[in-house]
Amino acid sequence: MNKFFTAAAVILLVTASSFGAAGNQQFQETNKVTLYHENDNGVPTYVSGEFRTKIAKGFESAAALDYFNEYGSFYKMNNPAEELSFGKIEVDRIGMSHLRVQQQYDGLKVIGGDMTVHFTNDGILKTVNGTYTPIKELDTKPDITSSLAISRAQDDLLVDFGEGTPGDAELVVFPWEKETYLCWRFFIFSDVPMGRWEYLIDAHTGDIVFKANRIMNAEAVGSGTGVMGVFYNHIDTWDNGSTFEMIDYTRRANNDIHGHGGLMGASSVIRTYLATTSLPGTVATDADNSWSGTTISPAVDGHMYSALFYDWVLREFGRNSYNDNGATMNTSVNYSAEGDNNAYWNGSQIVIWSWGTGWRSLAGCPDVIAHEWGHAITETTSGLVYQLESGALNESFSDMIGAAFEWAHDTIDTPDWQMGENGRLTGEGFRDMEDPHSKGDPDTYGTGDPYWIDVVGCSPSYWNDYCGVHTNSSVGNKWYSLLSDGGIHNGVTVNGLNYDTAMQIAFRANAYYWNSGTNYHEAAIGTISAAHDLDPSGNWEWEVAQAWNAVGVSTPTPSIVFSFPSGIPKTTSPGIEETFDVVVSGSLGGVPVSGTGQIYISVNGRVYQGQAMTETTPNNYTATLPARECGDVMEFYFSAELTDPNILIYDASSSNPYKAIPATGVFTIFEDDFESDMGWTISGGAWGRGIPSGGGGEYGNPDPTTGTVGPNVMGYNLSGDYANSMPEYHVTSPAIDCSTIGASSLTFWRWLGVEQPAYDHAYIRVSTNGSSWTTVWENEQTIADDSWTEHTIDISAIADGESTVYVRFTMGTTDGGWRYCGWNIDDVRISGTQCQTSAAMEIVETSLPDWTEGMLINQQLTATNGNGVLTWSDKNGDLSGSGLTMSSTGLLEGVVPSAQMVSFTAMVIDESPDTAEQAYTF
Numbered sequence: 032m033n034k035f036f037t038a039a040a041v042i043l044l045v046t047a048s049s050f051g052a053a054g055n056q057q058f059q060e061t062n063k064v065t066l067y068h069e070n071d072n073g074v075p076t077y078v079s080g081e082f083r084t085k086i087a088k089g090f091e092s093a094a095a096l097d098y099f100n101e102y103g104s105f106y107k108m109n110n111p112a113e114e115l116s117f118g119k120i121e122v123d124r125i126g127m128s129h130l131r132v133q134q135q136y137d138g139l140k141v142i143g144g145d146m147t148v149h150f151t152n153d154g155i156l157k158t159v160n161g162t163y164t165p166i167k168e169l170d171t172k173p174d175i176t177s178s179l180a181i182s183r184a185q186d187d188l189l190v191d192f193g194e195g196t197p198g199d200a201e202l203v204v205f206p207w208e209k210e211t212y213l214c215w216r217f218f219i220f221s222d223v224p225m226g227r228w229e230y231l232i233d234a235h236t237g238d239i240v241f242k243a244n245r246i247m248n249a250e251a252v253g254s255g256t257g258v259m260g261v262f263y264n265h266i267d268t269w270d271n272g273s274t275f276e277m278i279d280y281t282r283r284a285n286n287d288i289h290g291h292g293g294l295m296g297a298s299s300v301i302r303t304y305l306a307t308t309s310l311p312g313t314v315a316t317d318a319d320n321s322w323s324g325t326t327i328s329p330a331v332d333g334h335m336y337s338a339l340f341y342d343w344v345l346r347e348f349g350r351n352s353y354n355d356n357g358a359t360m361n362t363s364v365n366y367s368a369e370g371d372n373n374a375y376w377n378g379s380q381i382v383i384w385s386w387g388t389g390w391r392s393l394a395g396c397p398d399v400i401a402h403e404w405g406h407a408i409t410e411t412t413s414g415l416v417y418q419l420e421s422g423a424l425n426e427s428f429s430d431m432i433g434a435a436f437e438w439a440h441d442t443i444d445t446p447d448w449q450m451g452e453n454g455r456l457t458g459e460g461f462r463d464m465e466d467p468h469s470k471g472d473p474d475t476y477g478t479g480d481p482y483w484i485d486v487v488g489c490s491p492s493y494w495n496d497y498c499g500v501h502t503n504s505s506v507g508n509k510w511y512s513l514l515s516d517g518g519i520h521n522g523v524t525v526n527g528l529n530y531d532t533a534m535q536i537a538f539r540a541n542a543y544y545w546n547s548g549t550n551y552h553e554a555a556i557g558t559i560s561a562a563h564d565l566d567p568s569g570n571w572e573w574e575v576a577q578a579w580n581a582v583g584v585s586t587p588t589p590s591i592v593f594s595f596p597s598g599i600p601k602t603t604s605p606g607i608e609e610t611f612d613v614v615v616s617g618s619l620g621g622v623p624v625s626g627t628g629q630i631y632i633s634v635n636g637r638v639y640q641g642q643a644m645t646e647t648t649p650n651n652y653t654a655t656l657p658a659r660e661c662g663d664v665m666e667f668y669f670s671a672e673l674t675d676p677n678i679l680i681y682d683a684s685s686s687n688p689y690k691a692i693p694a695t696g697v698f699t700i701f702e703d704d705f706e707s708d709m710g711w712t713i714s715g716g717a718w719g720r721g722i723p724s725g726g727g728g729e730y731g732n733p734d735p736t737t738g739t740v741g742p743n744v745m746g747y748n749l750s751g752d753y754a755n756s757m758p759e760y761h762v763t764s765p766a767i768d769c770s771t772i773g774a775s776s777l778t779f780w781r782w783l784g785v786e787q788p789a790y791d792h793a794y795i796r797v798s799t800n801g802s803s804w805t806t807v808w809e810n811e812q813t814i815a816d817d818s819w820t821e822h823t824i825d826i827s828a829i830a831d832g833e834s835t836v837y838v839r840f841t842m843g844t845t846d847g848g849w850r851y852c853g854w855n856i857d858d859v860r861i862s863g864t865q866c867q868t869s870a871a872m873e874i875v876e877t878s879l880p881d882w883t884e885g886m887l888i889n890q891q892l893t894a895t896n897g898n899g900v901l902t903w904s905d906k907n908g909d910l911s912g913s914g915l916t917m918s919s920t921g922l923l924e925g926v927v928p929s930a931q932m933v934s935f936t937a938m939v940i941d942e943s944p945d946t947a948e949q950a951y952t953f
Contacts, residue, residue: 064080065593076160079157095130112822118132129147139203184197184242201216226244254320256328256331257329301337336394336397347439355411373393391455401432413545416548448512449463450464473502475521475582475583506582521582525577525581544556562574569618572619587618590621591622593682602692663692669683713760713763716754723746728851746853752853754850755848759841765837771865773865774827775825775831779860780819783853785814791849795839885928888926904939906935
């Protein structure tokens with residue numbers, strides 16, 4: 032079962048028990064979520080909304096970590112900073128940024144645990160999608176070596192397929208069929224049959240948990256003639272001085288002699304081989320650069336179509352070769368070691384087999400060549416795993432890009448919806464994207480279609496086509512043909528967008544929204560998001576959704592969404608109204624009714640009062656929060672009307688509203704950088720304040736060698752690792768007065784090494800009396816920091832309004848085994864909001880004494896009712912040339928050289944920020 036909700040569904044269905052876990056019901060209802068999807072375990076796989084206001088480029092990882100720190104509990108995360116690794120950031124052609132995130136456990140990669148965080152072109156964190164698998168306690172100490180695991184796999188491969196050469200093994204965490212394994216993962220490469228065998232071997236028992244052949248297959252300036260008799264008068268080749276080689280150097284950025292506009296690097300080429308029984312074979316050659324003949328014509332097509340594919344992908348999608356980094360593109364044709372009439376991508380090149388009776392070489396099929404390069408693109412983008420529904424999507428995307436390539440090159444080959452039709456002498460393709468049933472393939476998702484391969488309970492293997500990846504792919508194929516050409520299917524009408532627009536959407540979804548484990552429902556949402564990126568009007572979204580509905584993949588219903596360009600206020604200035612912008616826009620084809628925007632406000636828990644927002648332009652509003660005083664709490668939510676059907680759509684609700692409080696600012700009321708003794712107490716053990724030595728690291732990493740602010744830190748054993756078999760030892764802050772703040776938080780810098788909690792422990796606790804303690808953080812897995820990282824923990828439920836608050840860091844208990852470096856802490860801060868009700872800030876000195884020519888003036892200005900640090904200035908710069916200066920601390924000093932009247936205006940600003948001014952003439 033897959034569950035998804037728009038903002039409307041979230042509000043309308045919360046009482047219907049249609050959600051997963053109760054905690055996630057709260058997430059679905061949260062005022063920031065506009066589109067939501069979860070898996071059967073109640074873990075979000077797709078969340079869209081506005082979660083972070085504008086950020087500076089380069090801080091995407093920090094913004095993503097903030098998101099997961101705030102919402103990680105809904106994903107069943109314990110410590111996002113330890114469970115996630117942030118990878119590369121890709122900026123697309125419309126300016127959006129996409130950050131890849133990898134799940135890890137005890138520092139090990141979790142197979143299938145990958146997500147993407149998407150930012151709008153102005154830096155707003157908009158969407159998070161992908162797969163996170165909650166992992167219960169797992170022993171990450173292997174009982175067998177990697178060499179033993181490889182030996183076990185080689186013996187297994189030898190039974191059915193022959194010998195192979197293994198690659199390096201990696202220790203990973205592998206969630207598989209409702210269990211979680213510690214595994215050695217590696218690939219074994221075999222020649223006959225050609226194989227790129229992936230093995231996952233249980234690192235405790237040595238059992239084979241999973242194996243699969245990761246080769247992805249389909250059922251494919253000289254002149255020359257291709258397989259279908261097409262004559263090419265321009266084939267880019269290389270004259271080596273004695274013969275011509277089928278190597279194209281002209282797609283390089285520094286060698287664009289023919290105007291191809293390529294961006295390959297100085298070492299990249301497009302190269303075509305003639306293979307027989309081994310790969311890659313020998314580079315195709317010709318004496319006179321006129322390429323023809325039965326043996327050579329597959330090379331002509333393979334070379335030409337690969338070069339044209341490179342040009343097309345660069346031109347249409349801005350992608351520089353299949354890896355977007357200008358990789359060499361190698362093609363081998365006429366390979367005969369394994370049979371005939373097939374083609375595949377093997378992880379480094381595409382391979383076209385020889386052909387048998389009734390066939391031609393599949394190199395003569397432009398859709399087959401593009402199909403195989405499509406697999407290469409998928410491997411370097413979403414990484415769709417070649418099994419179950421993700422494998423069907425992998426195959427389907429390759430069919431889509433193969434068809435789109437063929438349609439885009441209609442002067443070379445007659446385009447159609449058949450796949451590989453040039454391969455058979457009869458002209459019959461092996462898949463029909465427009466009419467899958469004609470080939471015994473499904474055109475509708477699920478077991479209601481007689482040709483659908485049921486993936487529920489299916490264990491992927493070589494023998495069952497990894498649960499029907501070449502069969503179930505036709506559901507995606509039918510979706511693509513409908514989105515391209517339009518039509519009516521299963522009673523659903525789709526207005527076609529043309530093959531090129533449909534391909535832009537599918538390509539973008541695969542590049543940025545799909546991940547290794549994406550299924551059909553998640554793929555649908557990814558294409559909807561891609562369509563919205565490319566066409567914010569919602570028209571493309573609607574047709575994308577209709578096409579999925581037509582093939583039986585349900586999608587969210589039309590709706591409207593609310594956005595807040597300047598953010599939603601959490602605080603307001605006491606006694607002053609607060610205004611902010613609200614934009615209402617359509618989603619999935621929904622159309623908002625202009626002028627219907629409302630804001631509902633409750634003050635101090637009283638009944639909500641609705642009022643119309645001020646519409647500045649159609650569906651663009653200004654909302655107003657009333658002027659309130661310190662101590663008041665405002666709760667609010669929004670609504671607008673959807674056209675057809677005419678229903679109200681809400682953003683937030685009375686049960687889960689936005690909140691704002693009058694406040695004069697956020698203040699730090701306690702800070703300690705450990706450069707001096709501020710009164711922390713130590714219960715025992717090796718806690719100490721000082722300069723860390725950089726020692727330790729029996730396991731994990733050693734201590735740092737300095738703090739973040741100054742050289743000192745507070746650490747457990749500044750000289751090395753913590754001890755084995757020790758009890759809890761604490762370091763406790765002095766009493767901190769939090770009586771004047773709200774929304775209190777603890778912020779600190781951390782460098783920590785500790786083994787997983789099955790063995791060793793680290794804690795952070797908070798108390799209001801020094802005797803009963805609440806744990807606000809503990810290690811949920813092994814932590815091995817190798818740099819300082821800043822962390823913030825919400826302690827408002829414990830500390831707000833309390834006059835005595837203590838913070839405690841604990842090391843221990845530990846077992847008798849591995850030792851790590853333990854706690855290193857620096858720059859500890861307690862912060863929160865304050866609302867000052869005292870009189871306005873005033874400058875005390877209303878006049879200044881007369882002065883004497885040539886004598887030193889030294890006058891300190893002061894102010895009352897200021898908050899925090901006061902900063903002074905000569906507001907208008909009138910002291911320039913007078914001989915006097917005003918310092919930032921309010922000191923007026925200097926010597927006036929001659930008798931004159933001096934006039935200037937002193938200005939002071941505090942941290943609220945409030946200002947005060949005083950004019951002087953003396």
